[in-house]
Amino acid sequence: MDAKSAVELMESSNEVHFSGFHMDGFEQRKASIEQPTTSETDMYEQPFVIGVAGGAASGKTAVCDMIIQQLHDQRVVLVNQDSFYNNFSEEELTRVQDYNFDHPDAFDTEQLLRVMDKLKHGEAVDIPKYDFKTYKSDVLRRVNPSDVIILEGILVFHDQRVRELMNMKIFVDTDADVRLARRIRRDTNEKGRDIGAVLDQYSKFVKPAFDDFILPTKKYADIIIPRGGDNHVAIDLIVQHIRTKLGQHDLCKIYPNLYVIQSTFQIRGMHTLIRDAQTTKHDFVFYSDRLIRLVVEHGLGHLPFTEKQVLTPTGSVYTGVDFCKRLCGVSVIRSGESMENALRACCKGIKIGKILIHREGDNGQQVCPSACMP
Incomplete structure (x- = not known):
């Protein structure tokens, strides 16, 4: 059951x-x-x-x-x-x-x-x-x-x-x-x-x-x-x-393409530190980077893959998966830039582009994206 x-x-x-x-x-x-x-x-x-x-x-x-x-x-x-x-x-x-x-x-x-x-x-x-x-x-x-x-x-x-x-x-x-x-x-x-x-x-x-x-x-x-x-x-x-x-x-249940990382005491502990007014700038950056790295790694796990067999040093065959090819990252300026280092650390040689979104006009209704792609 x-x-x-x-x-x-x-x-x-x-x-x-x-x-x-x-x-x-x-x-x-x-x-x-x-x-x-x-x-x-x-x-x-x-x-x-x-x-x-x-x-x-x-x-x-x-x-x-x-x-x-x-x-x-x-x-x-x-x-x-x-x-x-x-x-x-x-x-x-x-x-x-x-x-x-x-x-x-x-x-x-x-x-x-x-x-x-x-x-x-x-x-x-x-x-x-x-x-x-x-x-x-x-x-x-x-x-x-x-x-x-x-x-x-x-x-x-x-x-x-x-x-x-x-x-x-x-x-x-x-x-x-x-x-x-x-x-x-x-x-x-x-x-x-x-x-x-x-x-x-x-x-x-x-x-x-x-x-x-x-x-x-x-x-x-x-x-x-x-x-x-x-x-x-x-x-x-x-x-x-x-x-x-x-x-x-x-x-x-409302958004089928939304994935939530299961919380742990480590994650809650890091959230506690970065929300604490007494936390130093150095510690804030350190634990924020750790959290961002977890988000990036979790997101990469949802990319498509292909099955691949390799020969191990012991001569046996291992059936695994091959990483998705031709990846690029796009960060939305400015907040997205804080995740770039984690993405580079996880994906060797990845190219990163940028998108700037700003509003035009006094009413703030018109949204104008500007792109700079790799």
Whole structure:
């Protein structure tokens, strides 16, 4: 089954089971996602919001990381519900061991809603970073608006107002023994707690809160992923579905002769550098040239070719292709000239001509090209 048919299968059934992955009532709830608010072209101007819930140490972070990694050509941000824990007063800090961090009242949901509302409307926000050692949010991190927002947390499905922000809801379903083992390893290694304290907190707060508040929200999930980040098939299907939603107005579908280079972290890193106001002129030129070289090489890959067989130094016959002959480059002055060096580096001895396009008249309507060909 290819990716396309798998996604079609996901969207055509009320409950789909695929390699331990199932979607409950997705067809009914996705109608609200696909209903345009104004016009067909405005459907996805707002970001695609994904909610990821599940018990503590169920593998939510691993699932989010894998989705982000596979969606590297989209702008994706992660918002953690943990960032919105209520701050403690000095008096409350003295009895913090009796506080239930897995209860809905432990979170400042109103602040979370304000942050999500700004992100959905294209505004940058400052999100607090909660410190589990001081039990305070003294540090802020800047989050810019993005195409995809992943909202992760144990109770992100508990409040109806938060649920209604989501276009897709994922519940990570992991066995209780596995979650407990992960929690013991995490809390002892990362937070310096002893096993006795971890087990006491688990039996006193974590397990009852999971049974009372977290597990009941599983019914709201569109997608249920057993085994968390270990379920690669489920995550691949989710990513393919998200790509389908985000690509409904892809320019490649409108213009068949348009080709888009798949983005990578290297490409995004270079774009970040050349857009940074602090970047030096030397670095700007260097990384711009690298990006231009990638564009030129990608474009050359779409030229016609002929099959050719050659004899290798070992005496064997290799069947390859022969480069297109009689190539010339034409740059549109002035921007096109920045690509000439990359073209010369890729095509030995290529001749380059120039075209200057200018306007005549006061109304600027008449366009007059001037050519200087090789």
